[in-house]
Amino acid sequence: MLKTKIADPTRPGSLAHSARAKRWDELLRCFPDLAEMHVLDLGGTPTAWRGAPVRPAHVVTVNLDPRTARHAESGITPVVGDACDLSLPTHMVTRRFDLVYSNSVLEHVGGHYRRRQFADTVHSHADHHWVQTPYRYFPVEPHWLFPGLQWLPFRARVAVSRRWPHGHVPRAGRAQATRDVQEVELLSAAEMRSYFPASSIWFERFAGLPKSLVARK
Incomplete structure (x- = not known):
């Protein structure tokens, strides 16, 4: 990975x-x-x-x-x-x-x-x-290892977090992905x-x- x-x-x-x-x-x-x-x-x-x-x-x-x-x-x-x-x-x-x-x-x-x-x-x-x-x-972005994630709109960051398989933050449902994005x-x-x-x-x-x-x- x-x-x-x-x-x-x-x-x-x-x-x-x-x-x-x-x-x-x-x-x-x-x-x-x-x-x-x-x-x-x-x-x-x-x-x-x-x-x-x-x-x-x-x-x-x-x-x-x-x-x-x-x-x-x-x-x-x-x-x-x-x-x-x-x-x-x-x-x-x-x-x-x-x-x-x-x-x-x-x-x-x-x-x-x-x-x-x-x-x-x-x-x-x-x-x-x-x-x-x-x-x-x-x-x-160092937590998700996704280029430019920190500059995307909030909704887009949540969508990436739900689907992106790399980085330190595991993929999760919408509620958990929302919390993960809010936390950084x-x-x-x-x-x-x-x-x-x-x-x-x-x-x-x-x-x-x-x-x-x-x-x-």
């Missing part, structure tokens, strides 16, 4: 695997002490960190899906919670984190108000952050800067074109 050959980040040789490796290189260039850091991962999972090139001293993952809390292991503490309205257990907020990390989550939180809340969570929990999100103006809002660089005005914005590129945005500080 197209997803396996191109967009499966766990498959060596895929474009997604190569892109993830380059992203990790840049992350470690910015934060060479990552292995000694206490990291808050908004929207992440313990499984994602299990195969990471570098494991921080401790990671707290925050995810709405309670299934992610079943995979706790040494050095990783999963919390079921809302990254836009975060309430951590008391013993976790006695000190600030060294870094807030987030990968491909901001486009899913739901509208400007929720994105503003997400950014406030990032700013309030650490002095440093790395927040990545796909770029709205890359020619291929890709951001522009100007929007990213508005949420993270004190950060530098790194453009992750593919074939010379900006593919995703990273707000880093």
